[in-house]
Amino acid sequence: MYHDLKVAVIIPAFCEEARITETIKTLPSWVDHIVAVDDASTDGTYEALANSQEPRLIVIKLPENGGVGAATLAGFERALQLDADVLVKMDGDGQMDPAQLPGLLEPIRRGEADYVKGNRFLHTRELVKMPLLRRLGNIGLSFMTKLASGYWAVFDPTNGYVAIHSAAVSLFDSTRIHKRFFFESSILCELGLNRAVVLDVYIPARYGDKISTLSERRAFFEFPPLLLSGFLRRMLIQYFKRCLKILCIGPHGRNRRALRAQNRMLNLIARLQRSLTPPKSLCRASPHNIFQREALGNTASLCD
Numbered sequence: 539m540y541h542d543l544k545v546a547v548i549i550p551a552f553c554e555e556a557r558i559t560e561t562i563k564t565l566p567s568w569v570d571h572i573v574a575v576d577d578a579s580t581d582g583t584y585e586a587l588a589n590s591q592e593p594r595l596i597v598i599k600l601p602e603n604g605g606v607g608a609a610t611l612a613g614f615e616r617a618l619q620l621d622a623d624v625l626v627k628m629d630g631d632g633q634m635d636p637a638q639l640p641g642l643l644e645p646i647r648r649g650e651a652d653y654v655k656g657n658r659f660l661h662t663r664e665l666v667k668m669p670l671l672r673r674l675g676n677i678g679l680s681f682m683t684k685l686a687s688g689y690w691a692v693f694d695p696t697n698g699y700v701a702i703h704s705a706a707v708s709l710f711d712s713t714r715i716h717k718r719f720f721f722e723s724s725i726l727c728e729l730g731l732n733r734a735v736v737l738d739v740y741i742p743a744r745y746g747d748k749i750s751t752l753s754e755r756r757a758f759f760e761f762p763p764l765l766l767s768g769f770l771r772r773m774l775i776q777y778f779k780r781c782l783k784i785l786c787i788g789p790h791g792r793n794r795r796a797l798r799a800q801n802r803m804l805n806l807i808a809r810l811q812r813s814l815t816p817p818k819s820l821c822r823a824s825p826h827n828i829f830q831r832e833a834l835g836n837t838a839s840l841c842d
């Protein structure tokens with residue numbers, strides 16, 4: 539337990555045979571559950587996990603490789619079944635320092651945030667150390683993520699060291715979350731639509747010996763279209779769909795003509811949305827969406 543919070547650490551792992559045992563060993567004793575998800579590794583990752591003597595460890599083996607997002611979501615699901623209050627995502631390659639865990643959890647414990655993420659560049663001194671091209675790429679993607687998610691104070695959007703309150707997980711539709719490296723950015727977009735409180739905490743980079751599998755070239759070409767789609771979807775939902783619903787409720791209740799016009803407009807918007815993103819339900823009003831609902835304003839009802 540971290541104070542009164544039951545903590546589950548979720549570790550997505552793909553071919554981490556060399557690092558996974560050490561990563562698990564370094565977790566502090568107050569972590570309640572460790573859920574390691576072997577994403578159909580082709581090396582001995584699963585065997586290393588299965589041979590672990592760690593009593594808090596739960597191992598999930600995915601039948602086929604789904605990507606870091608799919609593996610993390612599988613871990614989230616298991617952690618929710620275990621009634622964890624806070625879910626932390628930590629990579630299996632030892633690049634995320636467990637000493638930084640309290641920093642991620644503290645804002646959630648204090649009720650100041652629903653989702654806390656690491657940010658390697660809270661000071662300009664870290665940014666200026668980067669090669670110019672990489673720096674520009676990072677700034678560009680961060681700016682586009684701000685547009686897509688609406689979180690203007692958030693930087694380093696691809697940072698995978700994150701903690702989320704269990705109630706905030708039920709705010710988003712997991713089918714809308716990207717299953718590969720756009721995972722963290724897509725979570726930000728979904729949380730933004732639900733007005734969840736997101737906070738950055740400074741966590742210095744720890745690169746270790748592993749080379750990132752997300753190449754700059756890939757991020758440069760794959761992320762902008764996804765972010766553009768996120769931005770358009772946010773505009774449609776936040777500024778058109780919700781406003782329309784509010785406009786149709788006059789001082790004497792709902793007006794029939796306005797409602798018909800609204801339905802026509804909503805159908806048009808829905809068609810537009812379907813052409814932008816996979817056809818899934820937009821928001822789910824869940825009885826569990828109670829965490830900080832009052833503080834956040836009951837926005838969920840506007841998008842059901």
Ligand SMILES: Nc1nc2c(ncn2[C@@H]2O[C@H](COP(=O)(O)OP(=O)(O)O)[C@@H](O)[C@H]2O)c(=O)[nH]1
Pocket residue numbers: 549550551552553554577603604605606607609628629630631633698748749750751752
């Ligand atoms: N590369 C890769 N990593 C995966 C996959 N599924 C789960 N992971 C895990 O996702 C985490 C992040 O991957 P990594 O390559 O270290 O990315 P980076 O550190 O963000 O550049 C690691 O713990 C991986 O083991 C997958 O399909 N491919």
Ligand SMILES: [Mg+2]
Pocket residue numbers: 629631633748750
């Ligand atoms: Mg890594």
